């Protein structure tokens with residue numbers, strides 16, 4: 165792919181951000197994300213560590229300047245730190261930023277090595293600080309371990325952003341306290357609307373919270389100042405004047421952001437998804453394994469032409485068969 169040009173889709177959007185999934189497996193089973201009985205990819209379908217790095221290199225050669233490692237739980241993949249280190253070695257040579265989204269359960273062991281690999285910012289999913297609610301939402305998670313992982317990331321010198329999916333009747337009452345807690349610790353907080361990705365055991369309609377409502381409620385308690393800050397992702401930010409930290413809002417249902425989409429996602433089996441909300445994909449694994457740089461280049465170009473204009477989410481209807489753990493957040 166080294167000879168290809170930079171990536172733009174059929175709507176003239178420049179694509180420079182890759183979310184690369186290291187695995188679809190996760191040690192949690194968050195109710196809004198997965199069904200209880202999930203089937204994961206057979207190991208034979210999963211790209212090797214070397215192939216993941218080769219793909220990242222090929223995308224950097226095509227003008228991808230930001231890579232986020234995700235999953236499943238990226239740190240559940242053996243060798244995740246080695247992949248981060250290998251990709252991090254490209255920082256300053258085409259790659260501007262390497263980040264990760266994680267549930268933090270393995271951060272106590274991995275944070276120093278991830279920081280050394282060049283990850284300066286990390287997103288940690290934390291939907292609640294109530295241990296019982298945490299266990300209910302995640303089905304298997306251990307809040308104390310997650311909080312310790314968050315401490316480890318901060319101690320290692322990474323800027324921590326907390327991701328919290330807003331869930332009516334489960335964690336919505338806790339959002340002001342979460343914003344305060346984040347502010348005290350110097351963390352940004354991003355709230356996310358739950359998306360209809362994959363069929364789960366619950367009805368997502370019951371839990372859906374429009375962020376417009378939450379933002380209005382928070383504005384009565386906090387001095388929220390409009391901010392032009394962007395991190396390359398879909399969040400829109402406000403600065404919390406009391407703490408100087410930021411509140412990010414990701415509102416895929418109530419405030420569509422597809423016009424400025426700059427992202428593509430590659431699964432751990434090398435499937436390139438051009439949009440989170442659509443099934444269409446291009447198989448990069450076959451092209452990668454053919455050993456032909458041109459074949460890979462061509463496959464990516466095909467994908468660019470097929471990237472849809474936007475997602476069309478209806479909270480009551482699963483937009484895709486696959487769940488978020490396949491393509492990552």
Ligand code: SAM
Nearest residue numbers: 197235236237265266267289327358359488493
């Ligand atoms: N395991 C890692 C983690 O927990 O951050 C990375 C993968 S996880 C799929 C990435 C993010 O997607 C998490 O912040 C999670 O809360 C969010 N997520 C999962 N399913 C979602 C859904 N249906 N709607 C909105 N966000 C979702």
